[in-house]
Amino acid sequence: MSRSIEPRWLRLRPLCAALVLGLPWLALGAEPRFGLGRPATPQEIAGWDIDVRPDGQGLPKGSGSVARGQELYDAQCASCHGTFGEDNQYMAIAGGVQQGDLERGRAASLATDSPIRTVGTRLNHATTLWDYIHRAMPFARSKTLTADETYALTAYVLHLNDILPADATLDEKSLPAVKMPNRNGFTTDHGFMRKGGAPDVRNTACMSNCATRVTLTSELPAHARDSHGDLSEQVRSFAPIRGVRVGEAPAKASGSAPSPGFELAKRFACVACHGVDQKVVGPGFREIGTKYKGESNAETRLIARVRAGGAGVWGPVPMPPQAHLPEEDVKTLIQWILAGSPTQ
Template identity: 50%
Template sequence: MPKARCTMSKSRLLAIAGIAGLGVATLAYAASASKYGLGTAATPQQIAGWNIDVRPDGQGLPPGQGSVAQGEKVFDANCAMCHGTFGDSNKYMVLAGGVGSLKTAAPLSTVGSRLNYATTLFDYINRAMPFPHSKSLTADEVYAAAAYVLNLSDIVPGNFVANRETLPKVKMPNRDGFYEFPGLMHVHGKSDTHNTTCMHDCAKEVKITGSIPEGFVASMYGDIRDNFRGLASMNEAAPPADEATAHAAAAPTPRALTEQFGCAACHGIDQKIVGPAFHSVAAKYKGDAGAEQRLFKKVRAGGSGVWGSIPMPPQAGPSDAELTAIIQWVLAGSPEK
C-alpha cells in the first residue's frame, strides 16, 4: 500500500511546531513560576524545632522525666517569684487549690480547677515559661515543674515522676468539665458572629483607658534574642562564635541581673509595673546608710505593705553577691553603666 503523502506546506509545519514548542515552554515557566524562586525548603530538623505542641493523648511529649522533688527546686528557682512558693500567690497568678470551685459562688481558676488534661500544663510551661525567659527550661525541668504543680493540688502523689508515659494518664479533676461550642468546634457548626446583642448601640469612638508603660517591654525583655538563643525551637540556634565568646567573658551587669532573675517583670526603671519603679526605691532610701542591708533581707524574705498590698515573693535565685550588686545599682539610681 502506498504511503499517504502529507499535503501540508513546509512553512505551515514549522508554524505548528513553533506553537507546540511555545506551549511546552509556557507550561514549564508556569510550573517554575509557581515556586517564586524565594527561600529554601525547610529541613526536617527545622520543622521539628517548631513542632512542639503536645496533645491530650501525649503525642508530642519529648523524652525525659522529672519528679515532684526535683520540680520543687525548679519551681523555687524559676516560678515562685511570681506564683508564690506553694503556687498560692495573689489570685491572678495562683496555681494551686480551687479544685471544684468553678461552679460555686467563689470560683478560682487554677491548674487543678480549670485544666482538663495534664499534658496542657506541660505544653504551656514548655512554650511560655518561665516569664520572661520562655523556652529556657530543659524537658526534664518542664516535666519536674509540671509534676510539682500537679502535686500542689494533690492531683498526683509526692513520689510521682512525670514522663511521656505517666503524664497523659493523670486524670484531671476537670476532665469532663468542658463541652464543645457548636459554632467553633465543628466544621459545619453555626457561627455566632451575627448575635444581635452585639450589633446594636456600638460605640462610635473608642477611648483608650490604659496602656503599657513606656519602656515596659525594653526593661522586661532587654534584647529579646537573648531569651531564646541556644534553643532548638528557634530560627537562630546560637549567637555567632565571637559574640558568644564575648558574652561568656563579660560579667553580667546589674541591669542584666534584674532581667535574668525576673525583677524587671514587676519593676520598671522609671515606671511602676506591679512593684515600684527602681527610681522610686532610690528616692525613698536616699541618704539612708542602712538601706542596703534592710533591702537585702527584705528581697530575700519577700513581703508587702511598704509599696502596697501585692506581695513580693521571696527571691532565692540570685547569689548574695548578685543580689548585693542589684540593690547597690538600684540605690545608685539605676545608672546605664
C-alpha cells in the same frame, strides 16, 4: 461553515493579568521567583513547634518524679504559689479536689456556692499543665526548664492536688494517661484566675460604630529590649528584615562595657518588671534609687526587700520573693540601683 475567530484582546488576557499582578514570569514561562525570604530550617521550626496537645502529641522524651518536682517547686515556684500551692497573692494551683472526683471525671467542688478553681479542679487534661509550665514558667524566666524538670514539676503539682501518689514518676507515655478530676466537666463560664471572676473574654462582636480605618504599628519598648534574649536568633529572616540584635544596644559608646549591675538586672529578668528610667509593672530603677538616696540603711533595706518580696510601697502589685539569687549578686544589683543605675 464558518470558524469563529477569538478576538486579539482575549488572547492577550493572560499576559495582561500577569503584568498587572507584577508576575512577569507567568507570561515569559520562567520559574516563579519572589525573591523574599527563605525556607525555615528544622532548628527554627523546632524552636516554635513546642505546643502539646491533650492527647500528648508534642510531648518530648523525658521523665520526672514527684520528689524531684518538690525540690524544683520549693526553689522556683513556692514564692508565688505558696508552699503547698495555696496561693501567695498569685494563682492557687492546689485544693478543691474531693474524694470521688477522679472516678466521676468531674470536680464536684466547682458546683458549690464557693467553687475552688485550681489546676486540679479546673483542667480537664494533665498535658495542659505540662504545656503551660513549659511555655510560661517560672515567671520572668519562661522556657528555661528542661523537659525532665517540667515532667517533675507537673508530677509534683498533680501530687499537691491528690491526683498522683508521692512515689509517682511521669514521662511522655504516662502523662497523657493521667485522668483529671474535671475531665468531663470543663467549662469557660468563669474567670481564669479568681474563684468568683467573670470570663476573661466574652467574645462579643462589634457590629456598630466600627472603625473604618486601622493603622498597624510596631515598636519594641526600651524596657523590653533585653527581656527575652537576642531576638535576632529567634526571628526567622524575611527578605532583608531580621530580628533586633539586642546585644548591640543603640547609641552605645565605642569601647564602653555594660555596667555589671545592668547585666545582672537583665540576667535575673528584673527588666521584665522594671525599666531603667520608666515604670513597667514596678517602678524604674532610677526612681527607686532617687527615693532611697541618702538613707543610711538603704542598701540593707533594699536587699531585704528583694529577698522577701511584697507590695504596698509602689502599689498593689506584689514583687515575688527572690530568695534564690546569690547574695553577692543581690548586693551588686542594689549598689547599682543606688548609684543611679548606669547602663555602662
